[in-house]
Amino acid sequence: DGGITQSPKYLFRKEGQNVTLSCEQNLNHDAMYWYRQDPGQGLRLIYYSQIVNDFQKGDIAEGYSVSREKKESFPLTVTSAQKNPTAFYLCASSRFSAGANVLTFGAGSRLTVL
Amino acid sequence: QKEVEQDPGPLSVPEGAIVSLNCTYSNSAFQYFMWYRQYSRKGPELLMYTYSSGNKEDGRFTAQVDKSSKYISLFIRDSQPSDSATYLCAMDRLAAGNQFYFGTGTSLTVIP
Numbered sequence A: 001d002g003g004i005t006q007s008p009k010y011l012f013r014k015e016g017q018n019v020t021l022s023c024e025q026n027l028n029h030d031a032m033y034w035y036r037q038d039p040g041q042g043l044r045l046i047y048y049s050q051i052v053n054d055f056q057k058g059d060i061a062e063g064y065s066v067s068r069e070k071k072e073s074f075p076l077t078v079t080s081a082q083k084n085p086t087a088f089y090l091c092a093s094s095r096f097s098a099g100a101n102v103l104t105f106g107a108g109s110r111l112t113v114l
Numbered sequence B: 001q002k003e004v005e006q007d008p009g010p011l012s013v014p015e016g017a018i019v020s021l022n023c024t025y026s027n028s029a030f031q032y033f034m035w036y037r038q039y040s041r042k043g044p045e046l047l048m049y050t051y052s053s054g055n056k057e058d059g060r061f062t063a064q065v066d067k068s069s070k071y072i073s074l075f076i077r078d079s080q081p082s083d084s085a086t087y088l089c090a091m092d093r094l095a096a097g098n099q100f101y102f103g104t105g106t107s108l109t110v111i112p
Helices: none
Strands: A004-007 A010-013 A019-025 A031-038 A042-051 A054-057 A064-066 A076-078 A087-094 A103-105 A109-113 B004-006 B011-014 B019-025 B032-038 B045-051 B054-058 B061-066 B071-076 B085-092 B100-102 B106-111
Touching: A004 A087, A010 A019, A019 A031, A019 A087, A019 A109, A042 A064, A042 B100, A076 A087, A103 B032, A103 B045, B004 B085, B011 B019, B019 B085, B019 B106, B032 B061, B045 B054, B045 B061, B045 B071, B071 B085
Parallel strands: A010 A109, B011 B106
Antiparallel strands: A004 A019, A019 A076, A031 A042, A031 A087, A042 A054, A064 A076, A087 A103, A087 A109, B004 B019, B019 B071, B032 B045, B032 B085, B054 B061, B061 B071, B085 B100, B085 B106
């Protein structure tokens, strides 16, 4: 079955450490996204990428970095510069087509900073 | 003003009730309208999407878009305890950048 795989599902980090969240999709979607979800704040866009080797900052990119070396993969690194990294992180992808433009989400990764 | 407004609830209804969930938006350029269901500690799953104005029905779910009022709705008929979740509305302009705009979600509990 096609879908988006995020790993790990749960991650604990000490302050000052960088961590990388994995996101892989086998939907052959062009565009991929990282969102952060906090209670009462909805989904906030961190980074998105429409094609390989290209990505753009979203609304809250500070303290995060991404890469897009393959169409299927869009890993997110939460750096030590991110002031409040404890959150639920969602990866998504979409078809880059005018026929239908909807987001498909992964199951999420919950990061807790100790 | 947020681009998309959604009442966070919580909303609590008895089993079998008709549920109405709503979002308003300010950007008249939005063309695609989506509803997602998110269970606790899970990723959102797409329920329905509609293009432009009108109604779309899928089983117990009906999505309605009124572009003149900038208002979208999701109706759930014969609600079940398994419908208890947070419902997110989302919209897209289909413009360059391919960005989506989300409501904050409405928490729904269906009581058996």
